[in-house]
Amino acid sequence: MPRLLVSVRSVEEASDALAGGASIIDIKEPARGPLGRADTEVWQAIRETLPTGVCLSVALGELPEWTDQPDPARSAFTGISYRKLGLAGVGPDWKAIWAKLRDRWREGPAWVAVVYSDWQRANAPQPVDVLEEALAVGECTGILIDTWDKGRPSTVDHSWLPWLAQARQGGLTIALAGGLNDSRIERLGPLDPDWIAVRGAACREGDRGSGLDPVRVARLARLVESLAPR
Numbered sequence: 703m704p705r706l707l708v709s710v711r712s713v714e715e716a717s718d719a720l721a722g723g724a725s726i727i728d729i730k731e732p733a734r735g736p737l738g739r740a741d742t743e744v745w746q747a748i749r750e751t752l753p754t755g756v757c758l759s760v761a762l763g764e765l766p767e768w769t770d771q772p773d774p775a776r777s778a779f780t781g782i783s784y785r786k787l788g789l790a791g792v793g794p795d796w797k798a799i800w801a802k803l804r805d806r807w808r809e810g811p812a813w814v815a816v817v818y819s820d821w822q823r824a825n826a827p828q829p830v831d832v833l834e835e836a837l838a839v840g841e842c843t844g845i846l847i848d849t850w851d852k853g854r855p856s857t858v859d860h861s862w863l864p865w866l867a868q869a870r871q872g873g874l875t876i877a878l879a880g881g882l883n884d885s886r887i888e889r890l891g892p893l894d895p896d897w898i899a900v901r902g903a904a905c906r907e908g909d910r911g912s913g914l915d916p917v918r919v920a921r922l923a924r925l926v927e928s929l930a931p932r
């Protein structure tokens with residue numbers, strides 16, 4: 703069955719997400735964008751609070767943001783299993799720029815490549831190109847399909863099956879996200895994702911800017927558990 707990833711912005715939310723049954727705690731600051739990077743102090747505080755062995759991921763914002771901000775200290779990634787970086791707003795040379803960044807951060811968590819299902823609006827590369835690059839570079843263990851515009855839910859459906867099959871054949875873990883609620887999660891079950899990733903649906907009133915609601919997390923965990931076994 704898929705694993706439930708819940709995005710959190712604080713120690714309190716991380717504890718609630720874990721208690722509610724999330725399998726992966728994803729550290730993200732939703733006010734900073736779809737893949738908003740939380741301060742590394744938040745990464746550290748969550749890492750130090752949650753029991754050792756809890757699977758953690760971090761959102762790193764978008765690739766162009768890393769041209770004018772200092773790299774995180776290497777130690778900031780300690781204890782983190784996955785890192786996700788968006789490709790919104792990149793130029794034609796994104797492959798080379800991303801490769802340089804991966805090279806600078808050679809040690810550390812596994813990379814999860816990010817596809818935006820609304821890639822045109824995000825000014826991001828198209829899904830086929832991101833998948834091709836993720837498979838070619840050999841440094842990505844997974845691929846996430848998310849939405850850039852958080853006002854519109856994901857449009858992923860069965861028409862993505864050939865793309866998903868190619869990702870799976872290449873050995874990538876597949877994560878689906880983007881305004882997923884109960885009915886959308888049920889519809890995505892047959893696509894056989896490895897992870898279902900949420901923020902909004904786990905928050906009070908379904909608002910990703912509000913605080914996490916532990917009751918909603920528990921309900922989502924039960925729902926994800928009930929999806930057809932892989």
Ligand SMILES: O=C[C@H](O)COP(=O)(O)O
Nearest residue numbers: 709880881899900901902
């Ligand atoms: O990594 C997944 C995202 O946090 C999903 O956020 P969302 O459910 O608000 O679209």
